[in-house]
Structures are given as structure tokens and as C-alpha cells.
Amino acid sequence: MEKSSKAGNVYAGTALKALAVFDVIADADRPLGFKDLMSLCGLPKATLHRMLSALTESGLVQYDPSARTYWLGMRLVDLAGRIWERIDFSGAFTRELENLRKLTGVNAYIVALEGFQVAYIDERGSLQEVRLYYMRGRRQPAYCTAGGKAILACLDPSELRRLVGVHAMTAYTPRTITDLPALQHELGLVRERQYAVEDQELEAGQNAAAAAILDHRNQPIAAIGIAGAADRLSVARCHELGPELIAAANRITTALRHLGGHPEAEPVRMNRTHDNQMSCVFPSTSFIGDSPLWCDRTNRLYWVDILGPAIHIGNPQTGTVTTMPLPGLVGSIALRKDGGILAALQIGLAFISDRGEITPIANPEAAKPQNRFNDGKCDASGRFWVSTMSMQREPGQGALYRLDPDLSLKTMETGVSVCNGPEWNVAGDRMYLVDNFRSRILSYRYDVASGDISDPSVLVQFPDNGAVPGGIAVDKDDHLWIPMWDGKEVLRITPQGEINARFSIPVLRPTSLAFGGSDLKTLFVTSSRIRMSATELDIWPLSGSVFKLDVAVEGRPQAKFAG
Template structure:
């Protein structure tokens, strides 16, 4: 304990202390203090500046801090929301944790990219003296709340609102929303502070609503109801030399890649940024457009626009202007649901599933939308539906159910959209990873991204494994076939839900990859077009 006291005295000093300063802080005899300092130096927890005769924090402390942050699942879950909110609000947004009745900042995002490497320090505050603390207190059961003064704050109101506000006695204000686990217990809070001139009540409450939405999404990122997928020990063989890393930048969660033969580009989503991504493979030119809402599904439309599916329904998207217009919302009574990945069948109809924003299985359904915007609920409830794929003749429908860890198959009448009884095509095992995004090639084989399995697999129509392709990342998310001759398999991935430590083991997680294949994909299908 005395060694910890010495380490704390050095780390918490307003400037690097001398021997006398440390002795005054901890009250130890000279000999004892010299021995403790020498032991801390040997372990690189502190270092001694012989020129100025002062003691400083050692490199091992920074290494421990980095590893702690890398292992924080709630930090990884909140980081996309911090970045998005900082851009939206135009001011730093913080992620806060509670510790012994106090609140401290564990991470932040600055709207000014030039400040991204600036080290900021925020003081620890009493939980009752900031919005982050009040938001977390409001979400604790009454019998678990510590006996802290709240300055008359209405915790019940904050709980009902989904966010808390706080006016500081010294001027300025803050708003915050708690990130909770599946039992409703707060894990952290996302917070933003305003100075006195920007602290109008309308400003605080508008920020509060945005923070509450962000915390809600972070809970889904964290997967409070769904465990982080287990990662198999190693890839099923060496990574092929033909694999291309397109160096488009890491996605929080890349999903729903779609090849556009019209402009020779691949489009895909980073659903948690949220952003629309694109790549011209020949030139390497890539784009990153921030979207106004969470979008989980993507398809091409006949008029050159795109179809975006996500929170709030199905939208048209103009790639030139970035504008979105609502087409329809099949589930207006389920505001906590969103659309997931989408696909177009050989008849030009759009198929997409819905799921809970919090990843809670069983709240969604699988829909078929005709070009005339007729909507049919084909299957429901569904656990956690992923994208559909179709056999070349349109007589087989495949889709992945994440909750059941399986790829399912149905006979399909392409004209009516009617389906036959369910058949299980493939079920995950302890050493396979989880089937996620799928695509069907022109031979009727099914390519599948094995989440947690360091690989993509090619299955035959009976579910037998025909080929495994190893990847340098454990969490591929989705696949599609594209390129000028449709003989390139594009693979998206994620780094957000990596287990602790895997950011170092697999640093390319979140990148876009591709490999050449012998059998081409099916012709590109467009919503409203006929095969």
C-alpha cells in the first residue's frame, strides 16, 4: 500500500515532484522512501529526471492505461456515438464513469480534427454536481442509490426523460444520458458541457434528446442482450496472397456491400458511424458520407438513387445531394426497431428484416416490398435477421438469423412472394464462427461471412462446406460479388465488437477486403428492375 501511496503522490502532483515533495505527501522515512522509489523505477512505473531531480510517471503506467482502454467494451460501444455527436453539436463530447460517488472522464471526442491528439484533463466531480452523475443516479434502483445530495434535482423526471441536465453554480451547464445494461443498471454516461452563453434550456434539452438517442444506440453497440461473439482460436489456414486490403479506413461496423455496375463502384455502410462508403476498385478512390440516421440496409434503385433502410423506415437517398426522403415505415408502432441489411430478388422486390435497436432477439420480422411499395410481412417474429440471398432461378430464399446462429432456407414463389416451410441450411459450431452476411453466386453456391471465424466460407445448396478462405481479421460481417466481370468477392468487417485485446492482435479489423473468385456473381439486381 505504501508503494501505491508513493505512485499516487507522483501522478497526482500538479508538477513533477522532488524527493522532499513526495516525503511531505506520504510521510515516510528517507530510507523507506528511497527503497520504494527504486522499486517503482525498476518496474517502469515511475522515472527519475536526474537533470531536474524530479520524479515523473513511467511508461508502464501509460501502457497499463492503454490496455485498460482497449479492454473496455463500453468505451468501444460508445466511441462511434462520441464522434457523431461531437460533429453534430460542434463541441467536445465525453464518456464518463462513476467511481466512489464521483464522476470522471474516460474518453472524449473533439469536433475539431486538429485537436484529436490534444490531451485534455477534466476534474473529477461529485455525482450530484454534474449531469453525467445525475443521469446515472436516475437510472439506479432507488434502493441502490448512494445517499448523495442532489441539490433538489428530480431524478424521477430525469429517468422518464432519458437524460439529465445540470446548471452549475459557477456558470455553465451540462446534459448527459446513461448507457445501461440489459437490467437497466447504468454502466457509463455520455455528456456534453456548455458555457453560460450557450446554456439556454432549449439548447440543453435538445442536446439531451440527442444524447439519449446516442446512449440507446451505444447500448445496442455494446450488445447488452447479446454476448460478444466468441472468436475461434485461429484462421482455418494461411491468408491467401490474392487477398486485397483496400485501405479505405476502418469501419466501426461495415455492412451490406452492394456492387453498382452502373458506375463501377462498390457501396457499403458503416452502420454505426453512420456513413455511406464507396470504392472504385480500379482507381482506389473511396468516399465517406456521414448519414443523418442509423441505416442498416442498402439497395440500388432504377432512377439512379439508392434505397436506405434503417431506423424510422425505408428512405430514398440521392447520392449527389445526400438528401433522404421517407418512402414508408412498416413498423411505426415499434420505434425501438430498425431495419437491418437488405437484398433485391430476381423479380425486383426488396427483402429486408427488422431488429431491436438493443439487439434483443424476437422483436423483428422479414418483409417483402414490391416496386409499387406494397408491403408483406413474410416471416415474423424473427430473432436477429441478416440479409437475404436468392438462388439464380429465384426459387430458393436464404437468410441468416443471428439469434439462432443459422442460415435458413425456404422454397420461394418469386411472383407472389410466398414461401415454403423453413429448412435449416447451416448451423454454427463451436469452432466455426457465426454465419452473418451472405451472397449467392451464379452457380447457386452461398458465400457467408463467418463472424468470429477469421474467414469466409462457400457452401453448396445443401449446406456442405465447399471452400474456406482465411482472413487477417476475426470478424468479417458481410460479402458481395462484384467487379467488372463479377469475379471479385468483397468482404466488410468490424472492430467494434472485438473481445478485449483483439484490437492489437488483429489491427486491420474494420477494413474492406476482396479476393478474386472463379465463379462470377449473379447479375446486379436493382429495386424495381427485372432479372
């Protein structure tokens, strides 16, 4: 009897040691090497080998031979699935997969990241789709699948670089991304859109889209997606269904966090404004239409789709639009004095010729792949002012820069979160900058000769009601015009910071504005459809379009870059 008790104690001690090793791996924010585990566990080398062998054999831990590291194994997914079934968490997965299958008519699936691959946890197949491509437990490359890209976009940049450094990126089709810079650009789009699209990157004729499911720490634990033949699930259709995937992923995340409740949709479909003054001049499906500017030489309106990514050029007389696709995110643009465009791209500031040729100028944040350029404008002296922001919306990670005509770049402010503008008053001695993150407008003292700014003060502090200010324009009477994202309106504000007019707009998310037309008495307003559900898009069907408002006051011509 005493012998049996001692044996039991030995087995119990061994199990506890194995669990202790497992806990160390589970608590780590990255895969661990053997030396890391030796240091963290304090076990003899032979004992640690035995514990890791047992954990690996059981599937609780997986070993990556190329990186020589240990990480959590897929057995946990199976165990988690059993737990979810018992406490009805699986209902969230099942309902969402069934809903997506019925809505789209293609396969719906759940995947989890395993190294540089994704493992299929569950799937609901459509009768119209052949169900051989996706199977539970099947592994596929993460970098060229929608589910994998949705999860990779949520990882720390250092972890992404580590994964790419130890795993080959094989080309499966001509559209497969096979290098880190291209993957970083793609994941930047995914982070901003909050869903990923797979355009025949793993298999010709197959498309997919997916959104990440997050845990209570906002870390990715899985992705929910749809997949099907390209002739039934086009890239355009993937983008249309992106908001549905985001909503499904959010509902699963909420269920896993034991939260509930969903906002009620607005009951009225808005095809036009209440006062019928605001009209749609360029119907569009831009993800984030922004940075509008009027070209007085050609009588055309320029604007960008940040996530298109593209520059659009529209003729208000005919309603025709020319589109210039871009290789990466574009935050804002300015026209050049001698022709062409200055653009704030994901790769940095660059000139773009009329033929679309890109000439890089400077990239002050090349070491910050999580950042991107945002809004920008030229001052009266032809200097270009532009801000950067974190694509993860982390506060204080951006900066405000000034590009002078001699192409020298100066950092004017640091610790910037999300800003729009800038814009200047008629006298030119005040510069306005919209602090979107804190929902306010800042006013700086501005030195016209040197281009220096000083003494910032708050001109307007908007109420915390969910609506936040976007881009900015100033008319000849020195009044500021501001669109309100999630506010469905455009405001006119006095130089003293008081709202003296409101104009409704038939979209939920107006983004920016500019004066144009032959007399500069037409206000053009861009808008966004990013992260809007199908229900919201049904209520606000013109989201992403450009609108115009005829106003009594004259605007001011936009300055061009002098370099």
C-alpha cells in the first residue's frame, strides 16, 4: 500500500511538472526555444526533454522544427470545442456559419493559426460548392489565405517578421504574395478594413474573405470566413460581404466574452437629405473616400479611396470618373504647381505623374510598419503638411510633418493620434488641426514666413456622442466647415468656435470636404462605407459616394505644392 502511494506521488509530481511547462508556454507571447524554457522552468535538461516530448506527443504543444520553438498545439482547439459544446459557446460558431452559408451561398468556415499555417476547425458547405477544398483539420498557408491574412494582420510586426524569416513563402498561383514587404502592405489594408480578401492566391478560380475573432485581450484566436468559386464569389462580392464577416466575428467575440446586446438599426432608409440640398454627384463604393481637392485648371474633383487604394478624378458636368489604382494605402494628395500629384502613400511621400508613374520622396516612418500617412494639405506657400497615425488606433504613435518645396522634411509635432487637416484662416496667421481622437479642433499660431506653429489651443470641443469631426475647409468668410463621421451631417463653425449651421447628408460617415466649381460655391463632400453592415448599407445605400452642396458663401482655391 505504501509503495502504491509513493508511485502515485511520483506520477502526480511528473504531471505537475508537465503542466508547469505547459503553463510557461501558454503564458508566453511568442513561441519559445529550448533554452528559453530551460531558463523559465528551472528544470534539468533531461527532465525538460521528457516533459516536452510528452506534451508534444499529446498534441497540447507543437514543435516547429524550422524555428526550433515550442508553441500551443491544435489539441487545445479540440478540447476547447468540447468545452464550448458543453457550455453552448459552439452555438455562436454554428449560428454564424449557418447564417453566412445561407446569406452567401458558398462555404463558411472557422480557422485558427498554427505556426505559419491555418487549421480548419469547422465548416458549413453550400450545396452549390464542391466540398473537397476545405475539410476540418486541414492545414493551408496563412500568407495566401483570407483566414490566415485576417489573423496575421493582428499580430505584432516582430512576430510577423519572425514567421516570414523561418518559413518559405511558396508561390501557388501568379497572384500569391511571396515577400515580406508585399505581405506587410497587404496586411495594412486588412487592418484598416478589418477583413481580408483572398483573390485566387492559393488556388486559381477560388476566392475567399475572412475576419478575425479576438479574445478578451483583443488578440486573434481564430477567423471566420467564406470561400467559393471565383465566378460565384467575386472580389467585389467579397468586399460587399466584408461588413457581414466583421459583424459575425464581433458577435462570436462577444459571445466568448459573455457579453450580449446589439445596437438597433435605424428604421428609416436615407436616399436623400431632409432638406434636399445635398445631392450625390459621384455614386461610388469607396471604402474610405477622403482628401477631396478641386483642380481649377481642369475643372475636375480629385479624391482618394484610402483602402481602394486609388485616386479618383471626377467631372461634375458629366458625372464620369477616371480611376488611378495605387499599389498601397493612400492617405491624402495635393496637386503640384507644375502638374502631377504629391501623394502620402503607405510607402512614404511620393510624386505621381499623370501617367501613374511613382517617384518616392521620403519615408520618415519606414521603421514603423504599423503606421500610415493620413490627411494632408498645402499651405499658401506651397508647403505640404501631413500627419501619420497608428493603424491599430494606438494613441500618440503618429506625427505631423511638413514637406517644403525643396523636398526637405521637418517633424512639426510628435505624439499625434489621429488628425485631419490642417487648414488655415483667411489671414494665414492661424492653422487649424482636427484632433479626431479627442474629438476637437485645435488652433495654432502660424508664422507665414517660416511655416512654424506655436501656442495650440482648443477652438472647439465636440460632445462625446459618438460623432467625431473629419476633414476641414475654410470659406472666404473665415468659417470652418466640418463633416461629422457617424453624425450624418456637415457643420459650419464661426472663427470663435460656435456652430451656426448644420447640413444633413444621406450617409452615416461623411469624411472630408472641399470647395470647387467655377465660382467655388460648391461644397464637395466625400464619405465612407468601411465596417458598415449590410443592414446599415441598406439604410445608407449611398455610403462611399461623393456629394455636392450649393452654398451662398464662396470658398477658397486650394494651394498647390510648390516643389
